[in-house]
Amino acid sequence: MKIVIDMMGADQGSVATVAGVLAFHKNHPDVELFCVGRASELQPLNGVAYIIDAPEVLPMTAGAMDVLRAKNSSVMTSITTMINEKADAIVGAGSTGGFLTALTIKLKLIPGVERAAIIAPFPTKIKGKKVAVLDIGASNENTSSQIVQFAKMGRIYAQKVFGVDEPKTYLLANGAEDEKGTPEIKEANHILRETNFPQFMGNIEGREALEGQVDVLVTGGFAGNIFLKTTEGIAKMMSEMIKKAFKRNVFSKIGYIFANKGFKEMRETMDYKSTGGAMLLGINGVAIKAHGNSDAYGFMSAIEVGYKMAEKNVVALMIEGFKQDA
Amino acid sequence: MKIVIDMMGADQGSVATVAGVLAFHKNHPDVELFCVGRASELQPLNGVAYIIDAPEVLPMTAGAMDVLRAKNSSVMTSITTMINEKADAIVGAGSTGGFLTALTIKLKLIPGVERAAIIAPFPTKIKGKKVAVLDIGASNENTSSQIVQFAKMGRIYAQKVFGVDEPKTYLLANGAEDEKGTPEIKEANHILRETNFPQFMGNIEGREALEGQVDVLVTGGFAGNIFLKTTEGIAKMMSEMIKKAFKRNVFSKIGYIFANKGFKEMRETMDYKSTGGAMLLGINGVAIKAHGNSDAYGFMSAIEVGYKMAEKNVVALMIEGFKQDA
Structure with missing residues (x-):
């Protein structure tokens, strides 16, 4: 190689x-x-x-x-x-x-x-379980057929990289109902339903996307990038708050020593570095x-x-x- | 009243x-x-x-x-x-x-x-400092002039609700440069620059939006809703991880007692309930x-x-x- x-x-x-x-x-x-x-x-x-x-x-x-x-x-x-x-x-x-x-x-x-997409695995609540999110920023704008192509590429990625035979695919939207989303998302939902895209589960909100039930989260590049950056921002903000909470006084510092192993696990789950790189699909x-x-x-x-x-x-x-x- | x-x-x-x-x-x-x-x-x-x-x-x-x-x-x-x-x-x-x-x-x-917007204050890294985000979900799609109207409404809100005389306004985008974003965001950026919108600071990514320098974060309803829900989702996920980290064993439980006051502060900062409700602007x-x-x-x-x-x-x-x- x-x-x-x-x-x-x-x-x-x-x-x-x-x-x-x-x-x-x-x-x-x-x-x-x-x-x-x-x-x-x-x-x-x-x-x-x-x-x-x-x-x-x-x-x-x-x-x-x-x-x-x-x-x-x-x-x-x-x-x-x-x-x-x-x-x-x-x-x-x-x-x-x-x-x-x-x-x-x-x-x-x-x-x-028609368009390349950037795909990256995100951590979920369930240890070891990842969700592939695409496009996280190759495009500013996508048509519904491009979004459908992303679903297709995401499915193959999840099968080969995660080893999930029948990955569950969702569209990122502002609500779980089929009629939610931008016109492009609504149309993509319609196409995926009409063509019986395997294991297409419908729309999902950002709130539920990292709970662990999703294998592939499909979105246009602009919304996907907002999702990526917001995830990073909140995770960073909360990590800093945790550090601050432990630095309050000598007792909380002792507390840190005791809780440390659990936090190490948490950091590993949230660690974007361990995923290394995003693939240009x-x-x-x-x-x-x-x-x-x-x-x-x-x-x-x-x-x-x-x-x-x-x-x-x-x-x-x-x-x-x-x-x-x- | x-x-x-x-x-x-x-x-x-x-x-x-x-x-x-x-x-x-x-x-x-x-x-x-x-x-x-x-x-x-x-x-x-x-x-x-x-x-x-x-x-x-x-x-x-x-x-x-x-x-x-x-x-x-x-x-x-x-x-x-x-x-x-x-x-x-x-x-x-x-x-x-x-x-x-x-x-x-x-x-x-x-x-x-032309369109109502939902506005809500979000917590930031800086204790007590909030950022007003709009639209977080009234629309699925917005034109550039609607986004400019959101900026105008957000400014008045921040002045009156936060008491900031000259609020700093940013557009949520997939990069800090003016040419980033959907066509509508790019055009809104252009209009805000051209009309010398007071304290318009340009585009900002979701990662930086909650660092504390932003007073008003302007976005279309679809991306704003993704931002809102993702923020909620990650905050919830990390809170659950923290709880789990502390429940590991008797030592980490003791640790919790010591670090508790710091965590209480953190929960208060992240507490969406204390903001109570979103205004329909x-x-x-x-x-x-x-x-x-x-x-x-x-x-x-x-x-x-x-x-x-x-x-x-x-x-x-x-x-x-x-x-x-x-």
Whole structure:
């Protein structure tokens, strides 16, 4: 297996990504790694990965057009390397918009898919149970047929990544009734009902979405991004409140020692880093977007996600799935 | 001052609403209360409020048309009573959609306002600091000019309810840059910039919205409802995890005793009940929607919100504000 990695663009710089690659290599010495970026910063990877020099690093604020124009940038060189090496997966932590647009243009979308979607697993109340949410931000606007395509891609993802044979799919809406939602959501609900989409359970509110009964939560990119960011914000806010509660006085500090193991479990459940990266679904190749603020562990987990997707042939299965409908 | 109260429709039935009215009356014996519902259930209010019999109670699932047709229902009788008595505020805990539609038709909207919006104060990381979020669910779809009207209404609300002279207004979007968001959000951003809307700070993500720098968070009804429900869902999920963490064993239970005071503060910060009710903004009259699952304290707080809005002449100020622009 071959994986191409854009080493630049993470907030913590190449120190975190280099450490992440070394950790991944330790677990998977058989995988061929192509690491793209400022060669001078990638020397610790000598003997571990192919180092491909791409000195131009794009800022996180680079728009899609900036990325496409910057042919020598680490992200464009990574994509070219993926194509030339016929690599199985690509991983990067830079600007999502640029990465997505460049991938869509260079690798193309799966026939039958009109828009790529970003999918990521979210924690739920039930330990170990995750819910796949898509699209969490590839688009600002989606048509009902794009939302239906997301449902189809989400189902294959949940089957292969979560190992759930018959994943339960819901639409994120402002109420559980079929007539709730934007016109696009209402129409998507109608299409999914009419076509007897397997295990389509209807609409669900954000409040219930993480209770544990959902396997795939389908939404347009704008609402999905609001869902993602709000989840992160509240989880962070409550974590800080918990810390503050324990720091009140010496008694509460003692309390912390006693409750600590339970809190460790809670942190693990809520830990977004352990999910590592979001997959860019719908693209004709495995593409993983690591969090911009990935540390070494987070970046390693993102490469791990790419490895898993490639190993499970998720893209080939999607091509097959959309072919059957055509 | 006169307040009309629809006593039916709360999940816990009239026991909770009756107790809520009694508690409110204790604090405000001077306010004339008109309590509408099954008279047999409202006897404890004898001597405290005018009891208006309306035996027909609509289920929470009643659509807007069902409500309008049910002229003898508690909600329609409440609205008629408000008009006949020239009351200062109306409070109800039943179906939001029905209440909103009936109010819009019977009381009319403020000239210049195309759509009513539901506004509610949210807690932030900073103790005591709230952020007003609108629309959290009156509409499924909004135009850019409706979103701009929400900004205007939100500003007046924050000035009068929070007492912030120059409230900072943001648009909820999938990124902080002006070009982020749905076409409607992008256009609303453009209009607010072009017209030099006072203290308009641009777009903000759900992640940062509750950090404490925002006074008014403006969004379309669909995304706003996702924001509301997701916030509630994660807060509930984390609260349950905290409880579980403390129940692990005898040591963690001891820990709870020590950390308890800090957690009490946290619960108070996150407590949606203490905010009581959401105001239906844009209607030509003060209208408060209490939470469907209000207990006595929650229902009392909702009546308190109605009292405060009426006292501060929020509706008259809005009429004035929109007149100036015309």
